[in-house]
Amino acid sequence: MTNEKDETNLLIRMARKLFVLRCPESSAEDKASAKAEVLEAVFAEGLAGHYAALCDEFGWTVDQQKHGELKAKVAKDLEQLEEKINDAVENLGDSEVRDALTAKAEYVCKTGAPKKERELAFKIAEDKTVAIGHKLDMVFSQLIMSIFDGDYQHMRVLIERCKALLEKGGDWERKNKLKVYESVYLMATRSFKEAGDLLLSSVATFTTTELFPYQTLVLYTVVCCVTSLDRVTLKKKVVDSPEVLSVIGDMPHLETLLNSLYRCDYAGFFGALPGVADIIKGDMFLEPHLRYFLREIRKVVYRQFLESYKSVSLGTMAKTFGVTSAFLDAELARFVVSGDLNCKIDKVAGIVETIQPDTKNTLYQQTIKKGDVLLNRVQKLGRVIDMD
Incomplete structure (x- = not known):
């Protein structure tokens, strides 16, 4: 370290x-x-x-x-x-x-x-x-006290007050400082994508050392981004980031997880995951969301793997990930049932088939549903107007 x-x-x-x-x-x-x-x-x-x-x-x-x-x-x-x-x-x-x-x-x-x-x-x-x-x-100063108290509802109020003040003025350094405070609030309330965006915009200009050192900022940035960024964006903004590269070597499990995810080294990914889980378990902001993180990151890695195949044998996939077929079968089944993975498992043949989502049909159904809602509102409004 x-x-x-x-x-x-x-x-x-x-x-x-x-x-x-x-x-x-x-x-x-x-x-x-x-x-x-x-x-x-x-x-x-x-x-x-x-x-x-x-x-x-x-x-x-x-x-x-x-x-x-x-x-x-x-x-x-x-x-x-x-x-x-x-x-x-x-x-x-x-x-x-x-x-x-x-x-x-x-x-x-x-x-x-x-x-x-x-x-x-x-x-x-x-x-x-x-x-x-x-x-x-x-x-x-009051935000720090709210963090100490664990009062994130009050923290939200204080952040809004900061934003209102910044609309009237405020310098560049304090605007960047607010990003870090808000990212802490977003992490605590499990909004990892929004927190990751703010943290990424802070890694090159970080001065909020009263909250945590720079290495911890990088930890939070990587943890939030690996579950929310697509592979190309992850490479550009995190994997190749000079600021991230300057300190991530001091966190070998995190470095291995990030690089193996991008390089599609799935066995290496699963090998590094327990070490990253231990890091998260020891952090007061991230620990409450450990199970959520583990679920989201596994969902990301399974989806990334399956995107390259129309069908793949369960045994081959299990070998690639360095896990047993029984473990992988149970894992994928949970994600399929919850609608997080577009695939189906043929247990008899031992094959996982990827189902390509019909984006046009989905968009059509969403448009119809929104149109029905709009028509209902117009009809209600028309009845009110007729009454008057």
């Missing part, structure tokens, strides 16, 4: 450690290490609002003395921040007032204050802010 400097935001780093603690498949050693790192950050940064909640969630014993020290530290820090705000109001200009209010809002956000208190602190700071760029930075 590359030795990238970790510039990830404290709350995002903590969220990843908490993911390890919440994951049933994490080893006892990994959980112990994650717990130690979380508590170290809590005590070092004075995160009083998080401490009691974490102890309650994981059944840790609350150290009352340290908890009291944390609350005292937060109270003292907030008092100092209030003094700076008052001094700025009385003796300094609007920009200094804004900076002081923003500092307090970010501190309240970091230390784990209740959601309403955080939102109020940022609203007060935003009311004193004129520059679009500074307002966007405040929303980005």
Whole structure:
């Protein structure tokens, strides 16, 4: 793995450690290490609002003395921040007032204050802010807190607010930053195609290191794109991308899966898939969608193989993929029943026959159906007009 400097935001780093603690498949050693790192950050940064909640969630014993020290530290820090705000109001200009209010809002956000208190602190700071760029930075800070909370519904609201602000102004860097935040939201809500498009547009201009390092960006880009891009586009935008090539070598399973998919090396693809699954299993954004990813990527690879044949023996196909005929038969049957593969299996003859879709007939049926819907609406409208 590359030795990238970790510039990830404290709350995002903590969220990843908490993911390890919440994951049933994490080893006892990994959980112990994650717990130690979380508590170290809590005590070092004075995160009083998080401490009691974490102890309650994981059944840790609350150290009352340290908890009291944390609350005292937060109270003292907030008092100092209030003094700076008052001094700025009385003796300094609007920009200094804004900076002081923003500092307090970010501190309240970091230390784990209740959601309403955080939102109020940022609203007060935003009311004193004129520059679009500074307002966007405040929303980005709240987006980080939403990611930590796992509150993707609120994240959607904040993203829309960012877009509205960007319509009034905003620089190129913040526009690119929003793409990455939105791609995180889209991944979390299983919109891999849309997330992949945004990530692809960010790989050459990535600066959002507060969320994750560049190597992780490439991981997300490849995972989202292999399930949504056609083979030609995948080659052009991902396989041959200089940015992807610069770091994908540090993730050998991912590199093998990507290249074997493009080169139609299906045995190599299935050999790399468990390793990629392990990577996904260890990522807090991707892990909830592991089964979906495995289903989608297998659907892609089976469809790609069958497009080259009118019919192929089940044994030959199984050998090509490096799996047993019984496994492949069950796999293909599930995809055929769900309508994801246009083929049929002749179990007696041991042959898989590809059914070429009748695109003209499908288009005709869709047109007829839409026409019927339109006529029904026109008739309803006509009845309303006659009544008037």
